[in-house]
Amino acid sequence: MNRKREQAVMLDRLGQFFGPVLKVAATPQGYDAEEKQRIAARFYAEHRTFSGEIERFCKGEPHHHYLAELNKVLTTLFGLVNRSYGEKGGDLFDHAPAAHGIMMEALCSIPTPIDSTIHDAVTPFSTYCLVRDLCATANGQVMWMDRYFDQTLFARYLVEVPKSAVVTLITYPESKCQGKKQEQRYADFMAVSKLYAAERGPTGYRLMTDGGFHDRLLRCNDKLFSLGGSIKDLGNDSTFTLAKLDSTSDNFKKFDDAIAAAVEVFGPNQPVHPV
Structure with a gap:
């Protein structure tokens, strides 16, 4: 282990x-x-x-x-x-x-060593376990950027996030959905997001949208990662990498800039989650 x-x-x-x-x-x-x-x-x-x-x-x-x-x-x-x-x-x-x-x-606060890169094509379950554990041990913040989140995100990765942490998700807005399948994925995601919002409240969970970003990034406390694909596709016969980023000021700025560019859908300034 x-x-x-x-x-x-x-x-x-x-x-x-x-x-x-x-x-x-x-x-x-x-x-x-x-x-x-x-x-x-x-x-x-x-x-x-x-x-x-x-x-x-x-x-x-x-x-x-x-x-x-x-x-x-x-x-x-x-x-x-x-x-x-x-x-x-x-x-x-x-x-x-x-x-x-x-x-x-x-x-x-006890530091734990993490491999620099994990290739999902070789170890999909290990990648899932690592991301789940990263979230479960982040007592300060979890910030995740992914254009195509789906409803499985919450049960698979966010259910064990400590109550002390602030969870921030940035994803595409509904207007970027193309076709019935994407619209249903987004609707299902929002339905579970509303339940998660009721559990954590606007000070513990923040949902934001931005139609112009491309990077898939994850921050757990001060550990930073770049994801090679959408987390919903983990294990779906697609190449998936999880690369650790150096904790530099430039990399932290990527996360700060993403929040500055996004629109809050639920959180401290929008305390009522949309239906």
Whole structure:
């Protein structure tokens, strides 16, 4: 398993570990005292096992020990648990969301090596896995430019993007669709986009259109990539490459310029997603 996959698995494990506690924190009125007590007890029982998994990940890369990040995660976790021991049961649920955010940020900050280029003609599934994991471990932003997004984008690549990240998609407007097939693809994409918008809100998801761009680019935090084809065609017997771009000011400017040239369809300035 490569390190990017290990990081994605670790973040998923973090979500599983904190999930029941975060649900109580979000809707405490939906749980009685006994249910809260049992959820807290399970969290306490599992926290040492989970801390061991964290330590193995932080020390899992040969000749690299990410001790600062490990210390931040464990200090936050043990602080949450120890403080909750001496307080009312609700104290765990009050402080868990902040602790979860700190731990996720620390895990996402651990650098993971990525191959410079992957050829889909050889490893289509590996390419899919890498793009999925890149998105799942981006806690700051995911920005993706592709003229021909379809509805599969959300379930395949964006469903696990951390809530702390801002997802920005730039695609062709509906006016660029030619023929019934393209019109249906766009309609299906917009239908799922509306559901995704309802889930993340206008501060967490931004949909933009531009009829004049050609490059297919992906940014996950500060990692930049150029895609050799539309992501919807991955595995459809077409040559597909994913090339890592250097994190230079010129390359970052490509993304900034794309946003400046596009029209917001949904986001902070257009908080109602079109039907």
